[in-house]
Structures are given as C-alpha cells and as structure tokens.
Amino acid sequence: MIVDDHPAFRELLRTFLRTTEATFLECEDGRDAVADYPGFQPDVVLMDIAMKDMDGLSATARITTRFPPAHVVILTQYDDPDLRAAATRAGAGDYLPKDQLSRLPEVLRAWSSPSEPPEPKPI
Numbered sequence: 001m002i003v004d005d006h007p008a009f010r011e012l013l014r015t016f017l018r019t020t021e022a023t024f025l026e027c028e029d030g031r032d033a034v035a036d037y038p039g040f041q042p043d044v045v046l047m048d049i050a051m052k053d054m055d056g057l058s059a060t061a062r063i064t065t066r067f068p069p070a071h072v073v074i075l076t077q078y079d080d081p082d083l084r085a086a087a088t089r090a091g092a093g094d095y096l097p098k099d100q101l102s103r104l105p106e107v108l109r110a111w112s113s114p115s116e117p118p119e120p121k122p123i
Contacts, residue, residue, distance in 0.1 A: 001025045001040060003033040003056065004048040004075070009098075013046060013075075016101065017108075028052075030059025037063050037070070044111050046104075047092070049076040049083060057083075057090045064091025071111045075101075 002010050002024055010026050017024075025040045027033040031054040033045065045063065049056040060072045072092045076083065079097040087095045094107050 001042040001045045003027045005051040030054030033059045034062045045072045061090040
C-alpha cells in the first residue's frame, strides 16, 4: 500500500518498485489508508507523514493498533529524530527519508523475507 498525497510521488514509487511482483493499492491520505487497510491487508504500507485529513503518524497508530502484524515504513521528507521517535511510538517498523529512497528495496526485502519478519527496531 502506498499512502502519499502527491500523485507524482506515488507514481515514482510504483515505477521504482515495478521490478517486484507486487500489487499496489494507493491512498491519498491517512484516512483512506485506515479505511482500506482491513480489506487489502498489504504486506507493507509505505506511509508519508504530512497529509491532509489524517497524517501518517495517526494513520500508522490506528492501523498497527488494530492490526499488530502490520508492517509500516514511514517515507518522509523529514529526517528528524523527534519524528523518528513518534513513528516508533505509532508502530512503524522503519523510517526512511525520501532522499534515501535507494534503500527502499533493502527495507522491503527485510520485511518480505519468507522467514520471520524482522523485529521492529528503534528507528
């Protein structure tokens, strides 16, 4: 699931991840992600922070509270220690600044491994 309020960034992610065998559900904001998560239950949620209607941290907290196995990766323009801590408290399993997008395949491989998913780590 790709959750970002910028259509161009969602398209960039789809293009970047096109080499994977994946189906993507896209949401414009956290409210849509919370509403759509139960029916789709994706392997990984790529969640922006700053969005209208409901921000990514609130959406992450709602999703991970209701679905503890949910794997949320925060993708944001903000490389901020306070936001990283807030993402951890919300239940995100990883935090990746958008200018480090080249690391995304590595992060996704860790979460989609056929073995046990990685333990959430402080991010």
